[in-house]
Amino acid sequence: MSGLNAAVSTLSGVGPKKAEALAKLDIKTLTDVLFHLPLRYEDRTRITPIAQLIHGVDAQIEGQVIDIRIAFGRRRALLCTIEDDSATAVLRFFHFSKKQQQLLQRAHWLRCYGNARAGKPGHIEMVHPEYQLISEPGTLQSEAGLTAVYPATEGVGQHLLRQISTAALNTLNNDGGLLELLPEAVSQHFQFTSVSMIEAINYIHRPPADANLAKLIEGDHPMLQRLVFEELLAHHLSLRQRRKVREGYQAPQIKPKSKLYQDMVAALPFSLTAAQQRVINEIANDCSSVLPMQRLLQGDVGSGKTVVAAAAIANAVAANEQCVLMVPTEILSEQHYRCLINWFEPLGITVAWLHGRVKGAQRNKLLAALVNGDISILVGTHAVFQDEVEYKKLGLIIIDEQHRFGVPQRLALQRKGERDQSRPHQLIMTATPIPRSLAMTFYADLDLSVIDELPPGRQVITTTVISGQRRNEVVERIRHACLEGRQVYWVCTLIDESEVIVSQAATDTAEELTEQLSSARVGLVHGRMKGDEKAEQMAAFKSGQIDVLVATTVIEVGVDVPNASLMVIENAERLGLSQLHQLRGRVGRGDKKSHCLLMYHGRLSQNARSRLSIMRETNDGFAIAHKDLELRGPGELLGVRQTGDMRLRIARLDEGEAMLDDIRVVADDLLSNSPEIVAQLLQRWLGRAQDFATV
Ligand code: ADP
Ligand code: MG
Numbered sequence: 132m133s134g135l136n137a138a139v140s141t142l143s144g145v146g147p148k149k150a151e152a153l154a155k156l157d158i159k160t161l162t163d164v165l166f167h168l169p170l171r172y173e174d175r176t177r178i179t180p181i182a183q184l185i186h187g188v189d190a191q192i193e194g195q196v197i198d199i200r201i202a203f204g205r206r207r208a209l210l211c212t213i214e215d216d217s218a219t220a221v222l223r224f225f226h227f228s229k230k231q232q233q234l235l236q237r238a239h240w241l242r243c244y245g246n247a248r249a250g251k252p253g254h255i256e257m258v259h260p261e262y263q264l265i266s267e268p269g270t271l272q273s274e275a276g277l278t279a280v281y282p283a284t285e286g287v288g289q290h291l292l293r294q295i296s297t298a299a300l301n302t303l304n305n306d307g308g309l310l311e312l313l314p315e316a317v318s319q320h321f322q323f324t325s326v327s328m329i330e331a332i333n334y335i336h337r338p339p340a341d342a343n344l345a346k347l348i349e350g351d352h353p354m355l356q357r358l359v360f361e362e363l364l365a366h367h368l369s370l371r372q373r374r375k376v377r378e379g380y381q382a383p384q385i386k387p388k389s390k391l392y393q394d395m396v397a398a399l400p401f402s403l404t405a406a407q408q409r410v411i412n413e414i415a416n417d418c419s420s421v422l423p424m425q426r427l428l429q430g431d432v433g434s435g436k437t438v439v440a441a442a443a444i445a446n447a448v449a450a451n452e453q454c455v456l457m458v459p460t461e462i463l464s465e466q467h468y469r470c471l472i473n474w475f476e477p478l479g480i481t482v483a484w485l486h487g488r489v490k491g492a493q494r495n496k497l498l499a500a501l502v503n504g505d506i507s508i509l510v511g512t513h514a515v516f517q518d519e520v521e522y523k524k525l526g527l528i529i530i531d532e533q534h535r536f537g538v539p540q541r542l543a544l545q546r547k548g549e550r551d552q553s554r555p556h557q558l559i560m561t562a563t564p565i566p567r568s569l570a571m572t573f574y575a576d577l578d579l580s581v582i583d584e585l586p587p588g589r590q591v592i593t594t595t596v597i598s599g600q601r602r603n604e605v606v607e608r609i610r611h612a613c614l615e616g617r618q619v620y621w622v623c624t625l626i627d628e629s630e631v632i633v634s635q636a637a638t639d640t641a642e643e644l645t646e647q648l649s650s651a652r653v654g655l656v657h658g659r660m661k662g663d664e665k666a667e668q669m670a671a672f673k674s675g676q677i678d679v680l681v682a683t684t685v686i687e688v689g690v691d692v693p694n695a696s697l698m699v700i701e702n703a704e705r706l707g708l709s710q711l712h713q714l715r716g717r718v719g720r721g722d723k724k725s726h727c728l729l730m731y732h733g734r735l736s737q738n739a740r741s742r743l744s745i746m747r748e749t750n751d752g753f754a755i756a757h758k759d760l761e762l763r764g765p766g767e768l769l770g771v772r773q774t775g776d777m778r779l780r781i782a783r784l785d786e787g788e789a790m791l792d793d794i795r796v797v798a799d800d801l802l803s804n805s806p807e808i809v810a811q812l813l814q815r816w817l818g819r820a821q822d823f824a825t826v
Pocket of ligand 2 (some may be wrong): 439
């Protein structure tokens, strides 16, 4: 192979060992090198006088070595002091070898690159800077452009990555045509494709010294947008293909409006909302077709998705199909289990519950009943698609809170029901409001149903933003609420802290509250508790034996205790709006007037203030999601980070929004006129990930 298809091992400096390490970064060919894009850039185009260093800013300096010694303080360190015309700086190394020490001792002049930080008063230092010995200042040429910093891995450092990207760029510039996949007739038409791929790739790897770094990093630089466009296009195409693959399969035809369904609905203590009725029909309609349903049901927290799922289950069970309902947490799985038992057992249908703690004989019995077909409905966590789990005839899969699951998990479950060219119907439910335009592009393999109405009688949740300094008042408020027979959640959050620390914080808070609220019964759930302990506390809260439940965000998804009407969220300023909305959705589920207190600590930044005030102003999940997109970017919103469902290399979904219309038009064109280009785009941007598309 030659040109950009050549293997990286054909480059000088890349032996078999390095090639293997590069493969871990998914870099096998020169093209892969070109699409291994920088994470950020460093400015090594000039030398900064030491006196002008700024705390926290990266810079390149040169200086004469004037002192070198080992400091034995709290932490042993090698300190090397250098001086230029303007001032002195200390280079601090906590890890150093004898050899390194000797090298520095012999050095006269150094050029360093690193992050400056304030040391002792009036002193500036760099911790572990990169350094280079030089014979005198000003002799080494500075870089002409900004220096790219790439995602690296063990055995593959920046030096190698820069070396091979230079080589790949050289090959590209001699042999460019290969890079441009979009037909000229297409690319000419659209704003985002007006620069060529060659220009864009060269620029991204080697931006000139005067490049607008802020724009490059923010993603709204036209050169970067050219790549973003292509990446989003590739994802969109892959979803469209996945949809095509599905059309090659058959699914059991399930009749709508079965007697079982009618009996179940008749026994409900409420009547369905018009929106619920509409989506129930949409789903029933899908399930009655020979094509496997693949539908995303979106409904704000509390909109009543569970009963919609039950309606679909009823029709499937009536048609002698097994159903599985998969949820991300054990707490939620128990809640759904209890719900379904309530609705289905009186009608003579067996419901079973499978989770990690079902073991031994009990588990064997359950698995046997499942494979026999004695169990019609299975509710559970990830346990429901493990290897030993077999179904007799799985006809309907429902996944609740889908943002917590990744594509691989969804597929593993789907395979449980696959026979030859037949597969189960799938319903995927989410409370995460996805702006419609995004949903159409990024869930293009799914049909979309939306419950856009809350059950009647729901009280608006009043939200108050309050400083942690007023904690005592908050506790008083809880005391009153409990006296009135209301129940309270107290949510402890600490973003970026480990589960251990958060769980500890929750435990401490529960102790404090127990002390302060002598008359109230305080419960506790956190991620470090055993499953049965958690279940016990949840059950006690649900049945009213606990007044105040102190919890971590384990209660974020789905938990439904209608009598709870007050929620306190600590450190609210650190959470995303959509997450706050999810949490807040645990109250306001009954007919009681509900309140949510967002407690913050310290001073609020301008951004945090405006974010929290949005929570105060609206209860509308879609409006909140839109604001979240604006203020935070979409990764959090779609749960991309948690699941890797759609791992984007460069694009962020909010940038995508402006491109969506064009992307759809280009995709239509390519799918009908140039299938070979589609394949190449998928290979380029999704590589191995697109295996998913074909299963
Ligand atoms: P979510 O969409 O957040 O999953 P749930 O399915 O948990 O919502 O429903 C929230 C609460 O509303 C439950 O207690 C449920 O029984 C109740 N509910 C659902 N549909 C209706 C309705 N049409 N009328 C009244 N209450 C309803
Ligand atoms: Mg739910």
